[in-house]
Amino acid sequence: MWRNYVVVLIGNSLSAFDISWEVAGVAKEIHIAARTVMDGTFGKQPAYDNMWLHPMIKDVCEDGSVNFLDGSIVIANIILHCTGYKYHFPFLETNGIVTVDDNRVGPLYKQIFPPALAPRLSFVGLPWKAIPFPMFELQSKWIGGVLSNRFTLPSQEEMMGDVEAFYSSLETFGTPKRYTHCLGDNLVKYNNWLASQCGCPAFKDWRMQMVLVTIKSTLTHLGSYRDEWEAQHLVLQGYEDFIKHTSKQVC
Missing domain, CATH: 3.50.50.60 (FAD/NAD(P)-binding domain)
Structure with missing residues (x-):
């Protein structure tokens, strides 16, 4: 057909x-x-x-x-x-506190907490152009730590000020609202910030290198990028990190 x-x-x-x-x-x-x-x-x-x-x-x-x-x-x-997703939460009633405007869900502190409703309401997985699953894990750890009183959020005013400063920076650089949740070049900085809040180690260099190698492979091996892999050394670095991490847990 x-x-x-x-x-x-x-x-x-x-x-x-x-x-x-x-x-x-x-x-x-x-x-x-x-x-x-x-x-x-x-x-x-x-x-x-x-x-x-x-x-x-x-x-x-x-x-x-x-x-x-x-x-x-x-x-x-x-x-x-293949134009991405439109955020839509028909089940969520916040009396206008949280809105979706040109695909911007907000206001959200660090892409997660609405300042006026934190920590009762939080969002996981909104950012795109990210390394998704490690980000989901870190976001969830931070939310869990806040809900269990192990981590403390700034005041509502401080969180709202941070959101407004973020929006202002987007406007300064001419970034449309619909790109509010696009991490792109800031993905490592964002994930490392989350890791610091959770007491987790920062992203290892091999992780970011692996992302870049994968992107390069998709562009240079169009028809066979799934089969052409030129970064086995990065896989080995990741395996060594995993062994070190599990060894520490066992001890």
Whole structure:
């Protein structure tokens, strides 16, 4: 069925990468619509003969034709949205204390606690472009420590001041509200801050290096990035750290 399909993907982050490479092996054509491109290169992509990268979509017509901003047109059978998530909490009633505005959930102290409702209400897992599971663990440890009175939060006023300063910094750098929960280059700093609050060790260098190697691999080995691994030494470093950690626990 897929052999005759033309598929358009909207988005150019990790989900779009994964899906495009999987579908390219069975579909007739893959066309990716991206808001930004890392190296600024649109057009036919390496590794596959049936994959093209375009700027964003201008409009879509009833006959299935997709018009891109560069003037190119394709007739699509399927359009897949790889555009991330919209935060939506229909079950949560806070009388307007916590809101979702242009995908900003707030106000939240350190992406977790609403100052006016802390520590009774907290959020785990909102940040994106992160190393997710270690972050979830650290967030949960901090929340658990606060709820058990092992850790103390700043006053409501101090937390709100921190939130306002954070929002102000985003505005200064022209960062849209919808990127409030994007960690990106700040992910290590954020995780290490959480670790310091929980009394946990900071992220080891090998962890961040492993992330960077993985990202590089996806870009340089488009068709085989899952099979091409050039960082076995980082795995060994991680294993050594694990042994040290478990040894300390046993002692």
